[in-house]
Amino acid sequence: MTLSSVLDVSPPPPAAGSGIVAHGLARSFGPVHAVRDVSLTAPAGTVTALVGPNGSGKTTLMLLLATLLRPDAGSVAVAGVDATADPQEARRHLGWMPDTLGVWESLTCHDILTSLGRLYGMGRVAAAARADEQLEWVELTEFARRPARVLSRGQQQRLSLARATVHRPAVLLLDEPANGLDPTSRIRLRDDLRAMAAAGTAVLVSSHVLAELEEMSDRAVFVREGATVSTQDFAAAGAQTRPYRIAGPDPARRDELVHALAAHGLLPGADAGNRRDGVVVQVRGEQAAAELLADLVRDGVPVSHFAPEGSRLENAYLDLDLDHRRHTEGERP
Ligand SMILES: Nc1ncnc2c1ncn2[C@@H]1O[C@H](COP(=O)(O)OP(=O)(O)OP(=O)(O)O)[C@@H](O)[C@H]1O
Structure with missing residues (x-):
C-alpha cells in the first residue's frame, strides 16, 4: 500500500x-x-x-x-x-x-x-x-x-x-x-x-x-x-475501594497509627511498610478517605502523608494480572 x-x-x-x-x-x-x-x-x-x-x-x-x-x-x-x-x-x-x-x-x-x-x-x-x-x-x-x-x-x-x-x-x-x-x-x-x-x-x-x-x-x-x-x-472510580498509604512524621509512632486505623476497622495489608514508612490500608472511596483523614486529625494522630498508593490504572492492571495468573495456575494439572 x-x-x-x-x-x-x-x-x-x-x-x-x-x-x-x-x-x-x-x-x-x-x-x-x-x-x-x-x-x-x-x-x-x-x-x-x-x-x-x-x-x-x-x-x-x-x-x-x-x-x-x-x-x-x-x-x-x-x-x-x-x-x-x-x-x-x-x-x-x-x-x-x-x-x-x-x-x-x-x-x-x-x-x-x-x-x-x-x-x-x-x-x-x-x-x-x-x-x-x-x-x-x-x-x-x-x-x-x-x-x-x-x-x-x-x-x-x-x-x-x-x-x-x-x-x-x-x-x-x-x-x-x-x-x-x-x-x-x-x-x-x-x-x-x-x-x-x-x-x-x-x-x-x-x-x-x-x-x-x-x-x-x-x-x-x-x-x-x-x-x-x-x-x-x-x-x-471515585467510589471504588483502593489502597491508601498513611504515614506520620515519626516512624517510631507507627503502632499508634496502626491502632487508630484498627479503630476504624482498617488493618494494614501484608506488605504494608515494606517499601516506605507508614501503613497501607484499603479505603472504600474518596468520601470515606476524606472522613478517615478528618477523624485522624481530630483524634490527634499526627499524619504527614495520606495518599492513594499507585495509580488506579496500575492497581486495576495488577488486579487483572493477578486474576489471570490465578486462573492459569488453577488450570494447570
Ligand atoms: N506482522 C506480524 N507477523 C507475525 N506476527 C505478528 C506480526 N505482528 C504482530 N505479531 C504478533 O502478534 C502478537 C501481538 O503483537 P502486537 O505488536 O500487536 O502486541 P503489542 O501489545 O503491541 O506488544 P508491545 O506492548 O510489546 O508493543 C505478538 O505475538 C506478535 O509477535
Missing part, C-alpha cells in the same frame, strides 16, 4: 461525533492470533487509554482501527463511517501517530507537513499555512527548513503528532506517543491530548506508562492475549 493510496483523499468535514466503535475484531498472522476478539469504544470528547501486556495485540489493534490492516473478522466504525466497508472515507476522519516517525526523513519538516496537507486535499497556500501553524504548535518552527533526520527522538515524536493532526481529524490514534519524550514534552503532550478531547476529538492512546496514561485519560480499555478483558471509567 503506498502512502498516496492511503491519504489521497479530500479534506474532512467538521468533526463527526461518534469516535470509534469496534466489534469482534480478529486478525491473525499465520498461526499467531494477534487479535482474537476485541470490542471497544473510544467516544468523541474523551481520551481512552489502551492497556495490556507486551504482545497482547495493542499495535495490531491500532493498525486495524487505523485501517492499515484488514481484520479477518469484526467491524470498525470511525466517526460513524463503516471503516471495513469504506476505509478511504474513514481515513478522512482519522489521525494516526505510530510509535516511530518513519518515512521521508530527507524532506524538511515543513515539506512533510505541506505534502500531507496536499494529500488531504488542501490547496498549496492553505497546506503551507497549516504546516507553519502545526510547526509552531509543536515548537519546531526553527526546524521548518531542516530535514527530519536531524530531529532528536523527542522532536520526531512532536513532528509525528503534528503530522497526525494536520487535517484536524475527529479520531486520533496514538501508539506509545510519550516514548523518548522528556518530562516537559510529556506534560505538553498530556495537555495537548486533553485539549483535543475537550474540543470533541476521540483520542485513543496506548502506553505502558500507566501513571502517565491515567493523568491524561478518562477511561481505559484492557486487552490481554488479543481480547478485551475489561473497561474502566475513571469518573465512576
Whole structure:
C-alpha cells in the first residue's frame, strides 16, 4: 500500500461525533492470533487509554482501527463511517501517530507537513499555512527548513503528532506517543491530548506508562492475549475501594497509627511498610478517605502523608494480572 493510496483523499468535514466503535475484531498472522476478539469504544470528547501486556495485540489493534490492516473478522466504525466497508472515507476522519516517525526523513519538516496537507486535499497556500501553524504548535518552527533526520527522538515524536493532526481529524490514534519524550514534552503532550478531547476529538492512546496514561485519560480499555478483558471509567472510580498509604512524621509512632486505623476497622495489608514508612490500608472511596483523614486529625494522630498508593490504572492492571495468573495456575494439572 503506498502512502498516496492511503491519504489521497479530500479534506474532512467538521468533526463527526461518534469516535470509534469496534466489534469482534480478529486478525491473525499465520498461526499467531494477534487479535482474537476485541470490542471497544473510544467516544468523541474523551481520551481512552489502551492497556495490556507486551504482545497482547495493542499495535495490531491500532493498525486495524487505523485501517492499515484488514481484520479477518469484526467491524470498525470511525466517526460513524463503516471503516471495513469504506476505509478511504474513514481515513478522512482519522489521525494516526505510530510509535516511530518513519518515512521521508530527507524532506524538511515543513515539506512533510505541506505534502500531507496536499494529500488531504488542501490547496498549496492553505497546506503551507497549516504546516507553519502545526510547526509552531509543536515548537519546531526553527526546524521548518531542516530535514527530519536531524530531529532528536523527542522532536520526531512532536513532528509525528503534528503530522497526525494536520487535517484536524475527529479520531486520533496514538501508539506509545510519550516514548523518548522528556518530562516537559510529556506534560505538553498530556495537555495537548486533553485539549483535543475537550474540543470533541476521540483520542485513543496506548502506553505502558500507566501513571502517565491515567493523568491524561478518562477511561481505559484492557486487552490481554488479543481480547478485551475489561473497561474502566475513571469518573465512576471515585467510589471504588483502593489502597491508601498513611504515614506520620515519626516512624517510631507507627503502632499508634496502626491502632487508630484498627479503630476504624482498617488493618494494614501484608506488605504494608515494606517499601516506605507508614501503613497501607484499603479505603472504600474518596468520601470515606476524606472522613478517615478528618477523624485522624481530630483524634490527634499526627499524619504527614495520606495518599492513594499507585495509580488506579496500575492497581486495576495488577488486579487483572493477578486474576489471570490465578486462573492459569488453577488450570494447570
Ligand atoms: N506482522 C506480524 N507477523 C507475525 N506476527 C505478528 C506480526 N505482528 C504482530 N505479531 C504478533 O502478534 C502478537 C501481538 O503483537 P502486537 O505488536 O500487536 O502486541 P503489542 O501489545 O503491541 O506488544 P508491545 O506492548 O510489546 O508493543 C505478538 O505475538 C506478535 O509477535
